[in-house]
Amino acid sequence: MNTVKTGWIGLGKMGIPMSQQLIKAGYPLSVYNRSKDKEEGFKAQGIGTAASPALLLEEADVVFIMVSDDKAINDIFHGDGGLLAAKASGKIIINMSTVSPAISKEVAAACKAQGNHYLDAPVSGSVKQAEDAMLVIMVGGEAGPFEQAKPILEKMGKLVMLVGDTGAGNVAKLAINTLLGIVAQGLSETVTLAQQNGINAEALTTLIGNSALGSPFIKIKGDAIVNNNYNAAFALKHIAKDLRLAKDLGLATPLGKTAYQTYQDAEAAFGEEDIIAVIKQVNKK
Structure with a gap:
């Protein structure tokens, strides 16, 4: 049994399997989620719940956050019963959400005071990687807290890397997700071109998968296209948001600008579907 007491805020598609890895590793865990129905499965496991983020931080040594955007982070830190209202010091707060470097720097300064x-530690990988503890975790912050937290983070990922000071993890994640958006759109355009000229999606994705261009992402999303399966593993609305954040960082390259515009245009109609639903937007052009 590990003695470090952990807390988890945000029990969404990623937060649930990631926090389960801490339970499997024997870390004492308590959870907080704004929608209380998401806590029920944890209660059934005998896991404690907290009435607010502040109370969670007061009883835990390390608190993890996995939520959707900057607004949610602002509420968790600054809202009623937020983390900054906690009567606690010497704690480590690890924000694994994909958010802006700016909000990480702001809340990191408030935590330090x-x-x-505070560590920003977003992840590369989706639900399957979270379930298999195979995420790639990129961290921004001070080396001392990182080294303390690293053994816990390693229970969730296959690679845990400190990439720089506060906000650096967020920058790395937004750069990677820019590539993610470009690749998903590129696959969609490639399949569309082939279909327009008599080659079906299954044949084309089989060829790609056996070429130097093959990758796990291409395989998974190619299969989704073939099976007409657009249930969200990573919702299109999230890549649209991430590309907005990347644009705020200065994304202005040709492919980046094109991907940015495509996903912004697709979000209203296809935002709740998987990222590869971008093929539907491509086919509208």
Whole structure:
């Protein structure tokens, strides 16, 4: 049994399997989620719940956050019963959400003023990788808290890397997700071109999968296209948001600008579907 007490905020598609890895590893865990129905499965496992983020931080040594965007982070830190209202110091707060470097720097400074440590630690990978503890975790922050937290983070990922100071993890994640958006759109355009000229999607994706261009992502999303399966593993609305954040960082390259515009145009109609539903937007052009 590990003695470090952990807390988890955000029990969505990623938060649930990621937090389960801590339970499997024997870390004492308590959870908080704004929608209380998401806590029920944890209660059934005998896992404690907290009434607010502040109370969670007061009883945990390390608190993890996995939510959707900057607004949610702002609420978790600054809202009623937020983390900054906690009567606690010497804690480590690890934000694994994909958010802006700016909000990480802002809340990191506020945490430091209270004697706590903040790490931004977004992840590359989707639900399957979270379930298999095979995420890639990129971290921004001070080396000391990172080394303390690294053994816990390693229970969730196959690679845990400190990439720089506060916000650096967020920058790395937005750069990677820019590539993700470009690749998903590129696959969609490639399949569309082939179909327009008499080659079906299954044949084309088989060829790609056996070529130097093959990758797990191409395989998974190619299969989704072939099976007309657009149930969200990573919702298109999230890549649209990530590309907005990347644009705020200065994304202005040809492919980046094109991907940005495509996903913004697709979000209203296809935002709740998987990222590869971008093929539907491609076919509208």
